[in-house]
Amino acid sequence: MEIKLHDKYFVPFISAQELDFAIQNMAKQIEDDFAEEIPVFVGVLNGAFMVVSDFMKHYTAPCEVSFIKMASYEGTSSTNEVKQLIGINQDLTGRTVIIIEDIVDTGNTVEELKELFKKQGVKHFKIATLFFKPEAYKKDIKLDYIGIRIPNKFIVGFGLDYDGLGRNLPEVYQLKD
Numbered sequence: 001m002e003i004k005l006h007d008k009y010f011v012p013f014i015s016a017q018e019l020d021f022a023i024q025n026m027a028k029q030i031e032d033d034f035a036e037e038i039p040v041f042v043g044v045l046n047g048a049f050m051v052v053s054d055f056m057k058h059y060t061a062p063c064e065v066s067f068i069k070m071a072s073y074e075g076t077s078s079t080n081e082v083k084q085l086i087g088i089n090q091d092l093t094g095r096t097v098i099i100i101e102d103i104v105d106t107g108n109t110v111e112e113l114k115e116l117f118k119k120q121g122v123k124h125f126k127i128a129t130l131f132f133k134p135e136a137y138k139k140d141i142k143l144d145y146i147g148i149r150i151p152n153k154f155i156v157g158f159g160l161d162y163d164g165l166g167r168n169l170p171e172v173y174q175l176k177d
């Protein structure tokens with residue numbers, strides 16, 4: 001059933017079951033790669049709060065979790081300027097940092113994050129994202145773990161918002177044409 005948020009209509013796109021399956025797969029892959037160490041998962045707020053919560057329930061090896069707050073989107077488009085609103089106050093020297101994103105779109109946010117963590121002397125820097133829009137991506141940075149590839153259309157739900165609304169939807173909706 002379609003929904004209305006502010007002035008726009010959205011149609012169902014990805015079910016809660018498909019989301020859980022994709023997150024479970026990412027957790028398993030990362031666990032296979034990093035079970036020998038204690039990675040620090042860094043969720044990118046606000047959008048990633050739901051992915052991180054579900055991801056952590058599927059990741060069974062020792063790990064730590066922290067959050068960073070970045071923002072670049074106003075309405076349905078990128079401002080091209082990514083701001084850091086809340087940082088991490090933990091020494092990450094020599095640690096394996098795995099970013100958990102809800103979505104990688106233009107790549108502006110992951111580029112900014114990579115710069116930020118490089119300066120902190122981390123041992124490994126990896127990126128995991130639930131959603132990836134290949135047609136919108138403008139960077140060369142490798143994305144290490146991708147949940148679901150989606151077309152270049154605006155989505156909401158499961159943490160993702162349209163001007164503040166829609167983050168609490170348990171499934172994902174796509175902007176109606």
Ligand SMILES: O=P(O)(O)OC[C@H]1O[C@H](OP(=O)(O)OP(=O)(O)O)[C@H](O)[C@@H]1O
Pocket residue numbers: 044045046047048070071072073074078101102103104105106107108109110160161
């Ligand atoms: O690849 P990009 O084009 O940079 O887009 C991806 C970013 O956009 C969203 O964040 P947003 O800036 O909307 O902030 P929010 O997480 O608080 O909604 C999303 O959570 C990513 O962090």
Ligand SMILES: Nc1nc2[nH]cnc2c(=O)[nH]1
Pocket residue numbers: 073103104105106153154155156157160161162
């Ligand atoms: N809500 C939302 N935020 C985004 N940030 C980057 N791409 C998107 C998108 O498709 N939807």
